[in-house]
Amino acid sequence: MDFFVxxxxxxxxxxxxxxxxxxxxxxxxxxxxxxxxDRLRPDALLDLSRVEELQDWGHxxxxxxxxxxxxxxxVIDELGKLVPAxxxxxxxxxxxxxxxxxxxxxxxxxxxxxxxAHPPLLATGASVxxxxxxxxxxxxxxxxxxxxxxxxxxxxxxxxxxVVRPAxxxxxxxxxxxxxxxxxxxASFALALDPEKRSVGTGIGSAAxxxxxxxxxxxxxxxxxxSGALWDAPRPLPERLVAHFSELVASxxxxxxxxxxxxxYRRRALAVxxxxxxxxxxxxxxxx
Amino acid sequence: xxxxxxxxxxxxxxxxxxxxxxLLFVLRERLGLWGAKNACEQGECGSxxxxxxxxxxxxxxxxxxxxxxREIVTVEGLSDDDGLDPVQEAFLEAGAVQCGFCxxxxxxxxxxxxxxHPSPTDAEVREALAGNLCRCTGYEQxxxxxxxxxxxxxxxxxx
Ligand SMILES: Cc1cc2nc3c(=O)[nH]c(=O)nc-3n(C[C@H](O)[C@H](O)[C@H](O)COP(=O)(O)OP(=O)(O)OC[C@H]3O[C@@H](n4cnc5c(N)ncnc54)[C@H](O)[C@@H]3O)c2cc1C
Ligand code: FES
Ligand code: FES
Numbered sequence: 472m473d474f475f476v477x478x479x480x481x482x483x484x485x486x487x488x489x490x491x492x493x494x495x496x497x498x499x500x501x502x503x504x505x506x507x508x509d510r511l512r513p514d515a516l517l518d519l520s521r522v523e524e525l526q527d528w529g530h531x532x533x534x535x536x537x538x539x540x541x542x543x544x545x546v547i548d549e550l551g552k553l554v555p556a557x558x559x560x561x562x563x564x565x566x567x568x569x570x571x572x573x574x575x576x577x578x579x580x581x582x583x584x585x586x587x588a589h590p591p592l593l594a595t596g597a598s599v600x601x602x603x604x605x606x607x608x609x610x611x612x613x614x615x616x617x618x619x620x621x622x623x624x625x626x627x628x629x630x631x632x633x634v635v636r637p638a639x640x641x642x643x644x645x646x647x648x649x650x651x652x653x654x655x656x657x658a659s660f661a662l663a664l665d666p667e668k669r670s671v672g673t674g675i676g677s678a679a680x681x682x683x684x685x686x687x688x689x690x691x692x693x694x695x696x697x698s699g700a701l702w703d704a705p706r707p708l709p710e711r712l713v714a715h716f717s718e719l720v721a722s723x724x725x726x727x728x729x730x731x732x733x734x735x736y737r738r739r740a741l742a743v744x745x746x747x748x749x750x751x752x753x754x755x756x757x758x759x
Numbered sequence: 760x761x762x763x764x765x766x767x768x769x770x771x772x773x774x775x776x777x778x779x780x781x782l783l784f785v786l787r788e789r790l791g792l793w794g795a796k797n798a799c800e801q802g803e804c805g806s807x808x809x810x811x812x813x814x815x816x817x818x819x820x821x822x823x824x825x826x827x828x829r830e831i832v833t834v835e836g837l838s839d840d841d842g843l844d845p846v847q848e849a850f851l852e853a854g855a856v857q858c859g860f861c862x863x864x865x866x867x868x869x870x871x872x873x874x875x876h877p878s879p880t881d882a883e884v885r886e887a888l889a890g891n892l893c894r895c896t897g898y899e900q901x902x903x904x905x906x907x908x909x910x911x912x913x914x915x916x917x918x
Contacts, residue, residue: 499822504801507781508800516778516824518822518825565890568802569820569890571815651889652890653889
């Protein structure tokens with residue numbers, strides 16, 4: 472096995488182009504488990520933890536660009552106000568030790584339907600910037616996942632960053648699991664309200680082959696908020712509106728029965744999380 | 760691979776390291792530092808907790824090559840000839856050690872918590888130690904030990 476240690480982004484891309492089968496290693500919280508348990512024996516590992524460019528975040532034309540190597544701990548400590556739903560989700564990941572090492576780029580790279588970063592990235596309309604020696608491209612998060620643990624990366628491509636509009640309004644994330652720490656989501660849900668664009672974003676996790684948006688729910692709520700002039704005069708939302716929104720979220724999912732929960736339970740949990748997330752987000756908007 | 764690390768302020772070298780090897784394996788099997796325990800090798804139990812460049816990590820999930828050239832503090836680095844670290848004293852005093860398998864990880868995690876938050880609330884302690892499992896004590900004595908260590912003043916060592 473080879474162990475490549477590029478020190479710059481250009482070197483990382485060159486190494487990946489030359490050794491497309493090399494497995495990128497960021498925080499290692501997914502890859503090392505596979506190695507320790509003999510489930511992965513790649514020809515080479517490509518250590519990205521010393522690539523400075525991946526550890527940076529900054530603003531770019533009003534958007535926020537966060538390097539793939541930024542850990543959950545840093546998302547929580549440094550980006551809580553800019554990407555509140557992602558910060559909430561990051562707080563639920565594993566344990567302090569896991570959050571100190573695990574990265575959003577690694578979560579995208581693993582592309583698990585249960586990855587906790589994914590619903591917030593979907594709800595906030597984020598994009599993934601990927602690159603190779605051939606050039607770079609920007610993939611909307613909702614087009615990034617192609618199946619369970621599968622994504623659109625070509626063999627010579629690496630994830631550089633995600634790009635997102637800083638929060639313009641309330642965001643929420645909620646996750647159901649068997650206890651509070653160290654839990655893979657049985658189902659999860661993220662919501663982002665954008666009063667400037669007058670738009671609603673959603674993201675569902677662990678309830679379909681890939682993370683996904685509940686577009687009918689988004690459109691329904693956008694329509695109701697517009698027709699009721701609720702953005703300008705935020706009254707309490709009618710119960711029937713909230714109920715219908717949560718039903719639309721639940722029906723957008725296509726969950727399965729597995730060891731962590733049944734499909735029926737996941738649908739039910741999604742409806743409850745959607746109702747609560749909307750309640751919390753809307754009261755925050757009313758107060759603002 | 761041949762790799763160098765600074766472990767507990769000493770420069771160490773390990774030879775013939777396999778490229779897919781973990782930092783935990785290097786510490787235990789190549790450097791003879793058995794303080795960090797190997798229980799799950801999947802980040803679930805925290806018994807392998809060490810501090811890597813000032814950050815609490817599971818050594819089983821760090822690639823050996825990723826730790827090369829970096830500074831590692833293991834439980835062995837907390838005590839010295841003058842005696843135990845206040846956190847270790849507190850664990851003994853509070854009866855927070857039964858079989859002891861989880862203890863090194865919990866001591867390192869507690870030490871790291873108190874370095875950042877000298878007087879943590881109970882909620883902060885529970886959150887900070889959520890990645891460290893103990894199958895013996897039921898955790899109450901561990902919480903007592905953390906409170907005791909916090910009241911005994913800031914841990915002696917900065918790292
Ligand atoms: C005990 C434990 C608890 C966990 N709890 C949670 C949880 O609550 N929620 C959750 O979502 N996840 C959880 N995980 C899974 C894991 O921590 C996350 O998926 C994390 O985001 C992975 O990031 P990493 O940097 O450690 O990735 P790595 O393990 O380094 O890499 C993961 C994958 O991404 C690829 N990759 C990494 N960086 C790049 C890049 N820049 N370009 C292209 N490919 C790349 C790797 O090749 C690999 O396929 C847990 C894991 C453990 C061990
Ligand atoms: S052995 Fe590393 S967390 Fe269990
Ligand atoms: S004392 Fe035995 S596991 Fe904690």
